[in-house]
Amino acid sequence: MAPDSTALGDGAVRAAADLVAGLPPTAAVWCTGLRKRYGRHQAVDGVSFQVARGEVLGLLGPNGAGKTTVIKMLLGLVRPDAGEVMLLGRPASDPRARVRVGYLPELFRYQPWLTATEVLALHVRLAGVRVPAAEQRECLALVGLADHAADHAAGRAADRVGGFSKGMQQRLGLAVALVARPEFVVLDEPTSALDPLGRVDVRDLVLALRARGVAVLLNSHLIGEVERVCDRVVILDRGRVAAAGTLTELLGQREVRLELTAVPPAAQARLAAAGVVDIAGDWVTVALPADDDGTAVPDLVADLVALGVRVHAVEPGRISLEERLLGILRTGAEEPR
Ligand SMILES: Nc1ncnc2c1ncn2[C@@H]1O[C@H](COP(=O)(O)OP(=O)(O)OP(=O)(O)O)[C@@H](O)[C@H]1O
Numbered sequence: 001m002a003p004d005s006t007a008l009g010d011g012a013v014r015a016a017a018d019l020v021a022g023l024p025p026t027a028a029v030w031c032t033g034l035r036k037r038y039g040r041h042q043a044v045d046g047v048s049f050q051v052a053r054g055e056v057l058g059l060l061g062p063n064g065a066g067k068t069t070v071i072k073m074l075l076g077l078v079r080p081d082a083g084e085v086m087l088l089g090r091p092a093s094d095p096r097a098r099v100r101v102g103y104l105p106e107l108f109r110y111q112p113w114l115t116a117t118e119v120l121a122l123h124v125r126l127a128g129v130r131v132p133a134a135e136q137r138e139c140l141a142l143v144g145l146a147d148h149a150a151d152h153a154a155g156r157a158a159d160r161v162g163g164f165s166k167g168m169q170q171r172l173g174l175a176v177a178l179v180a181r182p183e184f185v186v187l188d189e190p191t192s193a194l195d196p197l198g199r200v201d202v203r204d205l206v207l208a209l210r211a212r213g214v215a216v217l218l219n220s221h222l223i224g225e226v227e228r229v230c231d232r233v234v235i236l237d238r239g240r241v242a243a244a245g246t247l248t249e250l251l252g253q254r255e256v257r258l259e260l261t262a263v264p265p266a267a268q269a270r271l272a273a274a275g276v277v278d279i280a281g282d283w284v285t286v287a288l289p290a291d292d293d294g295t296a297v298p299d300l301v302a303d304l305v306a307l308g309v310r311v312h313a314v315e316p317g318r319i320s321l322e323e324r325l326l327g328i329l330r331t332g333a334e335e336p337r
């Protein structure tokens with residue numbers, strides 16, 4: 001079915017122009033005007049966005065917002081009522097696109113009678129790619145299941161998946177998503193069962209994927225996690241995109257608040273050059289440059305101290321993604337639909 005043309009944004013129009021020109025959008029995934037109704041409930045109501053190659057996109061929103069349904073439509077697992085999807089430059093139903101996607105579903109269960117090594121080998125076979133056994137073992141080690149891989153490799157009886165804890169099953173799910181060398185990885189709540197250490201592992205894993213140019217779509221309720229690893233965020237609310245953009249676009253420019261006393265004129269000039277946006281008593285708020293590589297704050301503090309300023313406190317002055325998300329959802333909740 002053709003997408004509702006009134007729902008098309010600029011990006012969708014550009015992408016549609018690419019299609020007309022015979023050039024399918026080559027983003028990791030591109031979708032426009034996605035709709036899905038279950039009975040009388042409109043679960044997804046005109047969703048359009050894309051994940052660029054090598055980009056990490058966070059998909060956020062309250063329970064029932066439609067995140068998992070959107071993900072399933074992107075991957076060709078649920079048929080949209082309307083809208084279009086291009087997965088790695090091909091229709092989502094094309095096996096050539098799907099084979100290059102790694103997917104950790106929200107709810108999954110692997111064959112309880114298999115070991116972790118056997119589950120991975122099965123998925124490699126299903127993907128139709130050749131991944132050496134050593135690389136499969138590395139993949140298990142990467143998600144913290146090295147002992148299982150070692151038991152299996154040494155011919156010792158390895159635990160069956162049926163005896164795995166929830167967190168271990170989720171780790172195995174991550175390994176399955178990563179093992180066939182995907183170009184695009186979709187993680188639907190990858191850390192819901194993980195302990196704090198496991199969450200850090202997943203964060204590092206996502207960053208390592210991005211460093212290798214692999215695109216990631218991450219759906220998580222742990223907003224701090226999303227804030228740390230995502231380049232861009234799409235917020236879904238009641239089946240619609242409530243907000244989308246880079247963290248800077250959504251949260252505004254990063255600022256730092258400093259509590260200072262004994263500020264000589266030379267230090268005032270240094271602060272002015274850094275970009276003072278507010279002064280309240282001893283507190284000075286400075287906007288950080290958009291391209292700050294992490295040196296702006298320590299450099300500023302070192303300069304101020306060298307100029308004789310007493311620095312009592314330094315704290316981030318930007319609202320968190322969590323505060324922004326709650327603001328967007330509360331505003332949305334007040335609007336009638
Ligand atoms: N197979 C289905 N049959 C009927 N209704 C469904 C089905 N799948 C999803 N829904 C409904 O669609 C809506 C969106 O569900 P979805 O699972 O996409 O939400 P979600 O944003 O992933 O939520 P959560 O954060 O709880 O995982 C919900 O109201 C849900 O009840």
Ligand SMILES: [Mg+2]
Pocket residue numbers: 067068069106
């Ligand atoms: Mg979900």
